[in-house]
Amino acid sequence: MSQVDDNVTEQAEDDTLILDMLDRFLKTEVKPYVHALEKADEYPGEIVEQMKEMGLFGCLIDPEYGGLGLSARTYARIVERMSAVWMSLSGIINSHLIMAMTVQRNGTEEQKAQFLPRFATGELRGGIGLTEPDCGTDLQAIRTSARRDGDHYVVNGAKTWITNSLYGNCLVLLVKTDAAAQPRHKGMSLLIAEKGPGFEVSRKLEKLGYKGIDTCELNFDDYRVPADRLVGGVEGRGLQQILGGLELGRINVAARGLGIAVAALDASVAYSQMRKTFGKPICEHQAIQLKLGEMATRVHASRLLVDAAAQAYDRGERCDMEAGMAKYFATEAGLENSTEAMRIHGAYGYSKEFEIERLYRDAPLLVIGEGTNELQRIIIAKQLIARSPV
Structure with missing residues (x-):
């Protein structure tokens, strides 16, 4: 066996150990508390501290900076398992890792040395500041400005x-450093923005699902950021830098959809064997079998698409089409499977005593977050044309 084969085998064994550890953690430290935390919309502070100790906030960061250096494939499996138990946990690490990988891929050597070790431990923990009140999908329309003032940027x-x-x-914060630039993306930059004077969290947003995680509105009022926090050290590259991070984000959201689809399927298979009508378990009724067959097929197809996108990301390839396909299909699978699970469970699926109604509330976010599924289809089509010139 070659050295390469040995390394691959060793990495597979390490990944298995990590996933086994995660499964035990989710079973003992998360699952028993999800219902109460979700109902109260309470931030899972103790669970987050345990996630720090496990190294999950550095799972994609290179070992030279204190991270685990896992592949995107393994990360996707982590997210799938988390989301099958409680989707909110996957969001806590996803936004953080998009921030970290943006710095790892685009930052200066000084920025990497200064921030990645602190990201890996969770000492510095956060996410990405992109969306604005009048700007979601069209990121080039952002208005948050950063004006150079000596050795600082002043953000408003x-x-x-x-x-x-x-x-x-x-946060990695997307700002306009040149509002007059044409095309608009040439005036956009990213800043590594630690909390300080002028950085205000104005309110926490109330949501249908995705409870327990802090999703907020922010105001910046003459907030000062040292100029050496400009990602990559050159203005005007922010949009390109963050788009690479969004590929990872879409793989994450796809894996979340897969996790919800798996949880809905597993619960439905178990319930259909226990629940009886007309003298037999409902899994023996053809109407239920049709639903289970569709649900299982969605899960399997979603897993293949997520894995393909993660492999492309690991190879360093442009994978907006692959990530878009995975995000589109797997999140729709999560939404459809959660709906079918509610129908299979009947009134129990509608009850807050069981997990089905939580899956049903969590799933819709995925088809609109990280770029709507309508946008994903456009991205897929454009990339398909670009990669298939006549």
């Missing part, structure tokens, strides 16, 4: 729907 503006912004302490 507002952001909304920002994950990890209340309990976190750092």
